Amino acid sequence: MLLILFPFIFMVLLSLSSSWRFPEVFPGYFGFKNWVTLLGSEAGLLQSFIISIVISLSVGIVSTFSGFLISRAVFYHKKKRILTLFAYFPYVLAPVVFGACLSFFFLKMGLFGNVTGVIVAQFLIAFPYALIFFGSFWNKKIKSYEDLVATLGGTSQQTFFKVLFPLAKSMLLICFFQTFLISWFEYGLTSIIGVGKVQTLTIKVFLFIKEANYYYGALSCCLLIFPPVVLLYFNKRYVFKNLI
Amino acid sequence: MLIGVVPFIAAFIYALGYSFGLLGVLNNGFTTRFWQSVFESGEFLKSFGYSAAIAIISLALSIGGALWVTLKFRRELDKKFLSFMMYLPLAIPGVVAGFFMIQLFSKGGFFARVAFQMGLIEKTSQFPDLVNDSLAFGIIVTFITMLIPFFTLLFLNVYKNERIEELSILAHALGANANQVTRRVFLPIVLKKTWVLIALYFIFLLGAYEVPLILGQESPQMLSVLIIRETRQFDLSKISEGYVVAVIYTIVVSITAILLFLPKQKNVYET
Numbered sequence: 001m002l003l004i005l006f007p008f009i010f011m012v013l014l015s016l017s018s019s020w021r022f023p024e025v026f027p028g029y030f031g032f033k034n035w036v037t038l039l040g041s042e043a044g045l046l047q048s049f050i051i052s053i054v055i056s057l058s059v060g061i062v063s064t065f066s067g068f069l070i071s072r073a074v075f076y077h078k079k080k081r082i083l084t085l086f087a088y089f090p091y092v093l094a095p096v097v098f099g100a101c102l103s104f105f106f107l108k109m110g111l112f113g114n115v116t117g118v119i120v121a122q123f124l125i126a127f128p129y130a131l132i133f134f135g136s137f138w139n140k141k142i143k144s145y146e147d148l149v150a151t152l153g154g155t156s157q158q159t160f161f162k163v164l165f166p167l168a169k170s171m172l173l174i175c176f177f178q179t180f181l182i183s184w185f186e187y188g189l190t191s192i193i194g195v196g197k198v199q200t201l202t203i204k205v206f207l208f209i210k211e212a213n214y215y216y217g218a219l220s221c222c223l224l225i226f227p228p229v230v231l232l233y234f235n236k237r238y239v240f241k242n243l244i
Numbered sequence: 245m246l247i248g249v250v251p252f253i254a255a256f257i258y259a260l261g262y263s264f265g266l267l268g269v270l271n272n273g274f275t276t277r278f279w280q281s282v283f284e285s286g287e288f289l290k291s292f293g294y295s296a297a298i299a300i301i302s303l304a305l306s307i308g309g310a311l312w313v314t315l316k317f318r319r320e321l322d323k324k325f326l327s328f329m330m331y332l333p334l335a336i337p338g339v340v341a342g343f344f345m346i347q348l349f350s351k352g353g354f355f356a357r358v359a360f361q362m363g364l365i366e367k368t369s370q371f372p373d374l375v376n377d378s379l380a381f382g383i384i385v386t387f388i389t390m391l392i393p394f395f396t397l398l399f400l401n402v403y404k405n406e407r408i409e410e411l412s413i414l415a416h417a418l419g420a421n422a423n424q425v426t427r428r429v430f431l432p433i434v435l436k437k438t439w440v441l442i443a444l445y446f447i448f449l450l451g452a453y454e455v456p457l458i459l460g461q462e463s464p465q466m467l468s469v470l471i472i473r474e475t476r477q478f479d480l481s482k483i484s485e486g487y488v489v490a491v492i493y494t495i496v497v498s499i500t501a502i503l504l505f506l507p508k509q510k511n512v513y514e515t
Contacts, residue, residue: 001326001329004329004330004332004333004393005329005332007333007336007340007341007344008332010344010347010348010354011340011344014347022352022356022357022360022368023356023357023360023361024357025357025358025361066247070247081506084505085501085502085505085506086248086249086252087248087249088501088504088505089248089249089252089498089501090248090249090251090252091501092444092447092448092497092498092500092501093252093451093494093497093498094450094451094452094453094467094468094493094497095453096451096453096468096471096472097451097467097468097471097472097490097493097494098251098252098255100471100472100475100476100486100490101255101256101258101259101487101490101494102251102254102255102258104258105251105254105255105258123247124247124248124251127247127248128248131248184337185337185338185339187337187338187339187453187454188453188454188468188472192472192476202337202339202454205339205340205343206339206458209343209346209458214347217343218343218347221339221340221343221344224337224339224340225335225336225337225340228334228335228337229332229335231335232331232332232334232335233328233331
């Protein structure tokens with residue numbers, strides 16, 4: 001238990017510290033100075049936090065809904081095995097390598113070095129995840145429900161809003177959490193497509209490591225860790241159910 | 245499907261074109277010299293072997309550790325609070341894990357300070373190289389700390405879903421000892437149920453970027469770090485070689501994905 005909590009406690013303590021020189025085991029200063037700086041936005045951390053939230057929310061929402069809708073089309077397709085296999089290719093490829101090979105196209109489309117480009121790039125890796133995730137939702141039982149609605153005179157819109165979405169509610173929520181986290185934790189792809197101009201929290205942590213500013217680095221780490229902790233609390237019991 | 249496949253194919257064709265000299269500012273047309281150069285220098289093979297070795301060692305130790313934790317502490321981990329605690333490490337991304345390891349294991353880090361206070365070292369240089377080291381100690385430890393909680397939770401889930409507790413009781417009743425139950429019941433079921441995910445994690449570790457970028461050394465480098473270093477460098481004549489490595493890496497992971505996921509698609513949606 002102590003081993004699990006140690007990184008969290010250490011990061012919080014380091015974010016509250018400064019003047020912690022070798023070989024001191026305890027820091028010279030301990031207080032909220034670094035956190036106040038954050039609110040003053042001197043280091044641009046608050047901005048990074050907001051950019052990260054906007055990017056991850058966008059990626060999470062768009063990937064979840066498009067993944068849900070397109071996975072249905074895949075399930076009903078004759079060649080669903082091959083189509084599902086295709087989804088695995090961008091999923092297994094290291095995002096940073098994917099980004100390096102795609103950067104030319106982003107440059108040509110004017111999506112290089114801006115938030116939109118980063119959202120599109122992250123969507124390209126979050127979407128296959130959502131597609132694979134919803135593969136387990138579609139089955140004969142769901143198809144029977146759809147057929148029943150059609151037999152009773154329901155439209156396709158009614159099928160989605162009155163039957164499919166309510167049935168898939170918890171899976172939609174979990175998928176949103178997972179794709180949000182994929183985006184929230186992403187560094188490599190963001191650094192390639194954002195070219196340092198889109199400074200999400202992961203980019204900030206790297207910048208602080210390079211500058212050897214470990215106190216701000218720890219503070220960024222705290223901001224990076226706590227939203228996922230909250231999300232994990234809400235969806236922990238479903239995470240592994242869908243992996244096996 | 246266009247959203248998923250087209251960018252992947254476009255990226256692959258671009259990398260392939262660049263690697264054969266068909267694309268790129270300084271390239272004049274089809275050539276295989278970049279491929280020859282990559283294989284002659286041996287850097288790619290070294291990097292591939294280095295990445296594979298790190299991935300295998302990290303995975304083997306993580307799986308071993310997680311199996312041990314599952315066997316020893318499964319009842320304790322069933323409690324609500326502890327079960328949530330086990331999920332907490334999943335909230336730590338690679339960037340943060342790498343940063344944390346630097347704080348712990350670097351020459352000016354937490355353990356170096358403790359060693360100094362205990363009189364084990366007198367100056368920082370006496371503390372062993374545990375990050376950015378030749379044996380990839382920092383990278384492997386980081387991967388292990390990230391993977392053990394994940395695999396423990398996965399194995400605990402399989403333990404419950406596959407009713408291994410009941411099967412173990414049955415095996416005991418039929419005269420099996422604890423060792424036999426572990427080897428003949430627990431391990432085969434757990435590993436058979438999770439081998440695809442284990443293989444998938446091998447691929448993920450092979451292409452890991454953030455952790456080796458923070459904790460790795462200059463040479464050899466892990467695959468993703470090498471590819472990005474080569475394709476982003478100022479020497480434009482060398483970029484094609486980076487794309488050669490990217491093409492080979494893409495082919496390897498794609499073939500692995502086909503081998504892993506194509507055969508088991510049969511009746512996957514039939515429930």
